[in-house]
Amino acid sequence: MITIITNRDLEAKNSKRPDGRAYNEIRPLKIEAGVLERADGSAYLEFGDNKVLAAVYGPREFHIRRFLKPNMAVLRCRYNMAPFSVEDRKRPGPDRRSLEISKLTSEALAPAVFLEKFPRSSIDIFIEVLQAEGGTRCAGITAASVALADAGIPMRDMVVACAAGKANDQVIMDLSEWEDKEGQADVPVAIMPRTGEITLLQMDGQLTKDEFEQALDLAKEGCMKISEEQKKAIKNRYGGD
Amino acid sequence: MQPIVPEITRESVTNLINKGERADGRKLDQYREISLETGVIKKAEGSARVKIGNTQIMIGVKTQIGEPFPDTPNVGVFMTNSELLPMAAPNFEPGPPDERSVELSRVTDRGIREGKIIDLEKMAIIPGKKVWMIFIDMHILDYDGNLLDAAALGAMAALMNAKFPTATVKDDEVVIDHEKLQPLPLNEKAVMCTLAKIGNELVVDPSLEEEGIMGARISIGIRSDGAICSMQKGGERPFEKEEILKAIDIAQEKTKELFKFLPKA
Amino acid sequence: MILVEDKDIVVPGEVLAEGEYFAGRGTFKDETKVCSALVGLVAIRDNKISVLPLQSKYIPKRGDVVIGKITEVRFSMWNVDINSPYSGILPASDVFGREKRDMNKAFDVGDILFMRVVDVDEVKKVKLGLKGRGLGKFRGGILVEITPTKVPRLIGKKGSMINMIKDHTKCEVVVGQNGLVWVKGSPDMERIVEKVIKTIEAEAHTSGLTDRVRDMLNQLLGKEEDSQEEEQFKEELIQ
Numbered sequence: 001m002i003t004i005i006t007n008r009d010l011e012a013k014n015s016k017r018p019d020g021r022a023y024n025e026i027r028p029l030k031i032e033a034g035v036l037e038r039a040d041g042s043a044y045l046e047f048g049d050n051k052v053l054a055a056v057y058g059p060r061e062f063h064i065r066r067f068l069k070p071n072m073a074v075l076r077c078r079y080n081m082a083p084f085s086v087e088d089r090k091r092p093g094p095d096r097r098s099l100e101i102s103k104l105t106s107e108a109l110a111p112a113v114f115l116e117k118f119p120r121s122s123i124d125i126f127i128e129v130l131q132a133e134g135g136t137r138c139a140g141i142t143a144a145s146v147a148l149a150d151a152g153i154p155m156r157d158m159v160v161a162c163a164a165g166k167a168n169d170q171v172i173m174d175l176s177e178w179e180d181k182e183g184q185a186d187v188p189v190a191i192m193p194r195t196g197e198i199t200l201l202q203m204d205g206q207l208t209k210d211e212f213e214q215a216l217d218l219a220k221e222g223c224m225k226i227s228e229e230q231k232k233a234i235k236n237r238y239g240g241d
Numbered sequence: 242m243q244p245i246v247p248e249i250t251r252e253s254v255t256n257l258i259n260k261g262e263r264a265d266g267r268k269l270d271q272y273r274e275i276s277l278e279t280g281v282i283k284k285a286e287g288s289a290r291v292k293i294g295n296t297q298i299m300i301g302v303k304t305q306i307g308e309p310f311p312d313t314p315n316v317g318v319f320m321t322n323s324e325l326l327p328m329a330a331p332n333f334e335p336g337p338p339d340e341r342s343v344e345l346s347r348v349t350d351r352g353i354r355e356g357k358i359i360d361l362e363k364m365a366i367i368p369g370k371k372v373w374m375i376f377i378d379m380h381i382l383d384y385d386g387n388l389l390d391a392a393a394l395g396a397m398a399a400l401m402n403a404k405f406p407t408a409t410v411k412d413d414e415v416v417i418d419h420e421k422l423q424p425l426p427l428n429e430k431a432v433m434c435t436l437a438k439i440g441n442e443l444v445v446d447p448s449l450e451e452e453g454i455m456g457a458r459i460s461i462g463i464r465s466d467g468a469i470c471s472m473q474k475g476g477e478r479p480f481e482k483e484e485i486l487k488a489i490d491i492a493q494e495k496t497k498e499l500f501k502f503l504p505k506a
Numbered sequence: 507m508i509l510v511e512d513k514d515i516v517v518p519g520e521v522l523a524e525g526e527y528f529a530g531r532g533t534f535k536d537e538t539k540v541c542s543a544l545v546g547l548v549a550i551r552d553n554k555i556s557v558l559p560l561q562s563k564y565i566p567k568r569g570d571v572v573i574g575k576i577t578e579v580r581f582s583m584w585n586v587d588i589n590s591p592y593s594g595i596l597p598a599s600d601v602f603g604r605e606k607r608d609m610n611k612a613f614d615v616g617d618i619l620f621m622r623v624v625d626v627d628e629v630k631k632v633k634l635g636l637k638g639r640g641l642g643k644f645r646g647g648i649l650v651e652i653t654p655t656k657v658p659r660l661i662g663k664k665g666s667m668i669n670m671i672k673d674h675t676k677c678e679v680v681v682g683q684n685g686l687v688w689v690k691g692s693p694d695m696e697r698i699v700e701k702v703i704k705t706i707e708a709e710a711h712t713s714g715l716t717d718r719v720r721d722m723l724n725q726l727l728g729k730e731e732d733s734q735e736e737e738q739f740k741e742e743l744i745q
Contacts, residue, residue, distance in 0.1 A: 055328035084301020152561030157519030
């Protein structure tokens with residue numbers, strides 16, 4: 001039998017929002033574009049204690065004939081968590097959760113990309129979570145958008161994602177890890193910021209219809225804040241001479 | 242699939258090296274710029290981010306309680322794993338580790354294991370039943386040549402950076418105290434130096450371009466007390482005995498510089 | 507109403523103008539709004555707003571001249587990597603007539619060629635050709651790679667930039683529209699040209715570049731002369 005002594009859980013339960021944030025505040029956010037040498041586009045993002053790296057190759061020649069699309073590019077996405085990114089080491093390799101998130105990320109980004117411009121090619125997006133602290137799928141989508149823009153891929157908008165939910169009976173923006181685990185609902189959302197169109201939506205937990213609408217609005221609000229940082233990251237890369 | 246190197250590039254790089262120069266202006270025995278940061282991933286017990294030129298690796302060290310190997314019941318366990326992430330190069334594909342990735346893990350592991358870097362005897366908790374397991378996970382983020390030296394340096398730094406909980410035994414039960422952290426019991430330090438044979442010369446720290454045209458490479462793992470603790474030849478061309486001996490001399494000199502990048506013990 | 511200025515850096519989705527404006531390259535129209543599709547620089551000409559990309563892949567167009575690498579030798583064609591999402595094929599008939607074809611003897615894997623894009627079909631299958639002045643296989647020299655969007659800047663108005671580089675360094679320089687550049691001269695001069703090309707790529711979107719490149723050339727060549735004199739001096743001492 002193994003007993004574990006730690007102060008972590010105690011701290012979380014004692015405060016209203018454990019890290020002192022207001023219901024509509026996002027965690028500290030930092031985004032940098034163009035951080036890798038070999039990839040066509042890349043971005044590194046820190047969101048709370050999340051550390052996510054996204055890279056893009058493409059458009060590039062695609063060799064798997066049966067998936068080739070004659071009149072547009074194929075968008076492929078691989079979301080992966082590093083073994084050391086979580087408290088209990090994660091075995092390397094894709095698990096079911098990673099596969100689901102990979103699919104959702106691809107579907108969240110596809111509406112924005114001008115895929116028709118590149119027939120018979122692929123655009124490959126790789127997302128690595130180096131450290132996880134709740135909300136990695138949203139952080140991944142946000143970083144991937146910046147990487148796509150950095151790679152020079154034409155898009156209608158830069159997709160951005162943020163989650164909202166309910167914890168301690170309060171509808172809140174941007175759940176931390178504890179709020180995600182111990183809270184009452186989690187609603188990750190991705191939008192194209194210019195039009196507000198929703199490209200990713202999931203929900204788990206228990207919410208009334210009103211609460212859901214509140215959460216959706218909060219998530220979209222969070223997205224708009226994060227969108228500003230995405231744009232800054234790209235413009236900073238090119239000097240702001 | 243290895244990318245095809247243009248014939249004219251092969252010629253120009255080889256000619257330069259035969260004259261004692263390299264395409265990026267380095268001397269034959271010069272490393273590219275090296276940077277090493279530790280403690281970058283707080284969720285890991287130990288971590289390091291290493292860059293040699295543009296080659297970049299993120300290494301995490303995690304500890305876990307587990308069972309010992311049956312033939313060594315009183316000794317802790319450590320395992321090294323590497324992932325050549327598809328983002329690191331256009332020709333890296335997602336999937337289980339291929340032979341390159343496995344070689345990288347095993348060679349890095351060998352330097353630490355055979356160099357007796359970690360005092361595994363101090364990692365037993367209940368002999369025969371419960372021991373500490375150390376996982377070294379190397380995530381290759383950007384590949385620009387010479388993964389072996391970067392991996393060895395980064396793995397060593399991550400081990401030195403690691404702090405793990407104390408485990409005590411009370412009434413046949415294991416009590417893990419996350420508030421009382423201790424460094425890993427390390428006896429020694431080891432790093433690796435790789436030389437590539439191009440034309441008639443040996444060059445230290447081959448760049449991506451140089452790896453594409455080299456005939457063979459020799460990687461030598463050296464401990465801070467000068468002992469050679471691992472060696473690996475790669476590539477499809479042969480070496481002469483004198484070349485290997487010369488490589489060892491160069492490696493023993495160059496690794497002195499590499500040790501300076503490690504955190505102060 | 508135009509919401510941005512000429513040479514502003516914009517990102518995908520950014521609204522550039524509202525009203526009766528034409529959506530030029532790198533933009534798209536969403537009802538009355540002209541929006542940027544790319545990361546790039548705004549270019550406003552009369553009523554047309556375009557965005558010039560800062561980063562882009564090369565998409566082959568008929569008539570372009572490109573530098574490519576042979577990746578495969580087939581029975582009646584060579585497969586060529588032209589640094590694009592679309593690879594090209596060079597038909598054997600461009601080299602051989604009716605005689606027996608010894609494909610490897612002509613061009614082998616790893617050879618670098620200067621070719622013309624003869625045709626690109628609707629699904630972007632690319633056909634390359636060698637008929638034309640200066641086209642053919644390169645011997646010796648080095649290859650430098652830049653983002654294809656920077657090629658016009660490297661060439662300069664009426665070739666001013668590229669000719670300045672050639673004159674100063676006495677190197678042959680051939681620029682492919684696909685972002686590959688072939689340079690041949692003395693090994694030291696080749697490396698100098700490489701440095702200069704990389705500088706132009708990094709600073710393409712800034713002004714005063716031509717003067718800075720001229721200064722850079724003079725400085726690097728001055729150093730070359732100094733070190734050559736040093737070598738001579740050392741040799742004379744030894745004698």
